[in-house]
Amino acid sequence: MASEDLSTAIRAALRTADPRAKVMATRALVRRWRKGELAHAFSVTMPDRPAWPDYLELRPPGQMPKRGKGGSDRNRQALWHSLAHIEFVAIDLALDMAGRFGGAMGRAFVGDFLSVAADEALHFALVDRKLHSMGLRYGDLPAHDGLWASAQATAHDVAARLAVVPMVLEARGLDVTPAMIERVRAQGDEHGSRILERILDDEIRHVAVGARHFKDWCHKAAVPTDSAWISLVKEHFAGVVKPPFNDSARLAAGLSRTAYGALA
Template identity: 40%
Template sequence: MMSAASSVPPPQDQPACARTAALAALSENDPAIKAATVRALYAAVLAGGASCPTDLELDEPAGLPGRPARPELVDPRQLKRRSMQSPEGRAALLHALAHIEFNAINLALDAVWRFARMPAAFYTDWLKVAAEEAYHYSLLAARLAEYGHAYGDFPAHDGLWDMCERTRGDVLARMALVPRTLEARGLDASPPIRARLQQAGDHASAEILDVILRDEIGHVLIGNHWFRHLCAASGLDPHPTYTRLADQYHAPKLRGPFNFEARRDAGFDEAELAALAGLDARQPAAPVANG
């Protein structure tokens, strides 16, 4: 297999390897540099300046993912819920959202470099996701700065990357449980968070949530597409397969209220939505934690 660190730059008449570059970006510790690098990489792929060789297998370097020394990562139960009526509370919420988006960059990059022998469109899709997550992170970091804070100022948890680690050897499980489960929860959480920000008078932050929700629908749609593609390639029924994988990898239990319109737009079928409607009727809403 090939190491990202030892790869030789291609001749000038050949495009760079976007999958190797994705691994290098994943290893980057500085969030601002990572975000800018990812957006430039996706632009290069669109312009033909970088390609995604499908058969390339890369050695995993130590220390993934690259991330700064802060924020402090704690158990989710240690994260405090704060009132949106105070600037500090709104800053903590923006920090939690920035942390989610930073992790989402890493999740998308990991899919690009890790899983060989997927169709070329798989890599382009997840580079697009990474670039859009980088844009979201940049919007939130800038807004957080207007509150006098920076990414790293508040504690956070590592739940998103933990699922990435669990599914590192199974692309089907990754598609089932990261975009279709963890990211889809964001579709449900965005409207009430936006409403809280709007009610607190923070219209600028609420507008950022509009951008994020719009793009996240597309990200979950990409996850649904590749999950079903992989199921079809293996002759698997997507519905029981999802249930099996959620149990096998100890995915978080789905809890309402659910954003059915966004989930429908993101590619969930009517049988899945009906099952969620049954859960919605039986379960209390889950609280939104900061981080």
């Protein structure tokens, strides 16, 4: 019999600042949800911001140091630290999606995004371990706040959140990761390339989850999917949808080439 409701557990994980503790809290709540130990109820609201380590220096994206593409130790550390930050914030993005919108969107929506959160927790753990092997910890370098800014801009509207976070921000990862894999492999880091391949495979599925629920929302709202997506991205995304695109990965994730091509 479920004694605690889902929103309370999600909020607690979002309010966990220590990176490893957040990973453990996320895994634990997903296990409890799958076992039926958390009631599908939403008694508390989600925080405006999740808790992050107080030693993490956040900068606007435009003030981040330029990262080189060479194989120097400094460039490699900057790359993996950037990936660690993306995966850490992705845990909170998936948790917030389930906790903020799950009451209205239903159990299948909740289950999908909790599965995404569990994957992101695993990704962060893999990248964090990689960072430690390089003599670094997450938070040793500055990070930008652009990902959560997009979450805040879409906190009022599940369609906008789906359009921007999985279908723009995560989809961008599908475009840039293959070249990153080749660059890391060319530097002789086969272990790193395998981590990135695992992340890419999972991210195709994550984008597909977002695209599927967005299409379902459009169907229920009786609006055309492509034009609704284009309109929401124009309204709520401050960045640019830019090529080159990984069309095969985007197709596998269910994204419309007509739609993203119209914004390129």
